[in-house]
Amino acid sequence: MHFDGILSTMEGRHLVFAYVAVFLVQGGYAAWVGWNWMKLRRG
Amino acid sequence: MAQRNISNSSSLPQPESFPARSVGGPGAGALIGALWLALSLIVLAIGFREAIFVAPTEATMGNVQRIFYYHVPHAIWALIFPYLNLAGSVAFLYLRRRNPLAALSADAFAVASAEVTVVYATVGLITGMLWGRAAWGIWWTWDARLTTFLLLWLLYVAYLMTRRLSSTGQTSTLGAVLAVFAAIDVPIVYFSIQWWRTQHPSPVLTGDGELDPHMKVAFLWNLLAWGMWGIFLVGLRYGMERRRQRAEQEATLRSLEATMLDVDYNGLNQERGPEANNAF
Numbered sequence: 001m002h003f004d005g006i007l008s009t010m011e012g013r014h015l016v017f018a019y020v021a022v023f024l025v026q027g028g029y030a031a032w033v034g035w036n037w038m039k040l041r042r043g
Numbered sequence: 044m045a046q047r048n049i050s051n052s053s054s055l056p057q058p059e060s061f062p063a064r065s066v067g068g069p070g071a072g073a074l075i076g077a078l079w080l081a082l083s084l085i086v087l088a089i090g091f092r093e094a095i096f097v098a099p100t101e102a103t104m105g106n107v108q109r110i111f112y113y114h115v116p117h118a119i120w121a122l123i124f125p126y127l128n129l130a131g132s133v134a135f136l137y138l139r140r141r142n143p144l145a146a147l148s149a150d151a152f153a154v155a156s157a158e159v160t161v162v163y164a165t166v167g168l169i170t171g172m173l174w175g176r177a178a179w180g181i182w183w184t185w186d187a188r189l190t191t192f193l194l195l196w197l198l199y200v201a202y203l204m205t206r207r208l209s210s211t212g213q214t215s216t217l218g219a220v221l222a223v224f225a226a227i228d229v230p231i232v233y234f235s236i237q238w239w240r241t242q243h244p245s246p247v248l249t250g251d252g253e254l255d256p257h258m259k260v261a262f263l264w265n266l267l268a269w270g271m272w273g274i275f276l277v278g279l280r281y282g283m284e285r286r287r288q289r290a291e292q293e294a295t296l297r298s299l300e301a302t303m304l305d306v307d308y309n310g311l312n313q314e315r316g317p318e319a320n321n322a323f
Contacts, residue, residue, distance in 0.1 A: 001095055001096060001100065001106060001109070006106075010176075010177055011104070011105050011106055011107035011177045012106060012107075014107055014110070014173040014174070014176060014177045015106050015107050015109055015110060017173055018110040018113060018114070018169070018170045018173045018174070019095075019110075019113065021166070021169045021170065021173070022113050022117070022166050022169075022170065025162060025165055025166050025169070026162065026166065026272065026276075029158075029162045029276065030276060030279070033276070033279050033280050033283055034279070036283055036287075037279070037282070037283045037286070040283065040286040040287060040290060041286075
């Protein structure tokens with residue numbers, strides 16, 4: 001796969017958005033659980 | 044006069060299922076969790092490499108087809124985690140009167156799997172819409188598969204919101220009953236593309252079309268990777284919920300002991316008469 005000009009087409013942009021969204025949602029949820037875990041540990 | 048310190052919790056009774064152990068200490072569970080996380084991240088990296096760099100570009104759709112490698116595994120796991128929630132909810136309903144402490148474990152498992160279901164369904168919806176806009180030219184259509192999948196997401200969001208209304212046992216019971224009904228939507232989502240005419244592509248593994256072998260490898264790596272990650276999330280969230288339950292249990296016991304000491308103290312003073320208050 002070539003990355004040159006990937007954001008210049010809608011297909012390329014949507015591919016990037018989809019992968020970024022996956023990591024944001026999954027990473028965000030894992031971070032939220034981890035944060036609460038640490039809060040309970042301190043409490 | 045002997046004074047009693049009500050903040051001292053060393054004399055608190057400890058229920059059998061909530062042993063007085065150090066919260067957060069590194070144990071076997073933490074080690075297994077760390078190893079599972081490391082393995083999941085390795086498989087996720089392999090899946091990403093296969094999806095982006097190894098799998099061939101699809102002839103008709105081009106690179107946007109690579110969304111498929113993340114969309115389909117998330118959608119599949121979003122139909123599997125509800126059954127973990129169902130198992131936890133049924134166990135909770137069965138145990139809540141017979142063994143309330145064991146029921147708390149089942150309840151923690153149910154809430155953990157419901158949250159992970161919502162996370163996976165959210166990703167399935169977002170990636171599906173991004174793919175749909177590029178492939179079909181529309182973000183959304185009220186097609187049977189999409190509508191029933193959205194309904195699944197809404198049912199588990201409703202389940203989690205119901206649980207947040209109150210922390211009493213009644214809310215857990217209400218949530219568990221709702222979870223049983225929510226699980227009914229799962230086979231409806233799965234069979235929707237067979238029961239109704241739909242725009243959604245046919246199933247990857249059991250459908251009519253044959254997937255390119257290289258694409259299949261990339262898909263299977265990502266199916267495994269996101270499954271492992273999801274199991275890690277369920278375990279992490281379950282551990283957090285159990286900690287929250289223990290903290291709540293301890294706070295309740297402290298409050299109960301403080302109330303009992305207060306009753307004891309006032310009762311003692313009433314027996315001694317008004318001069319007992321002057322002693323302080």
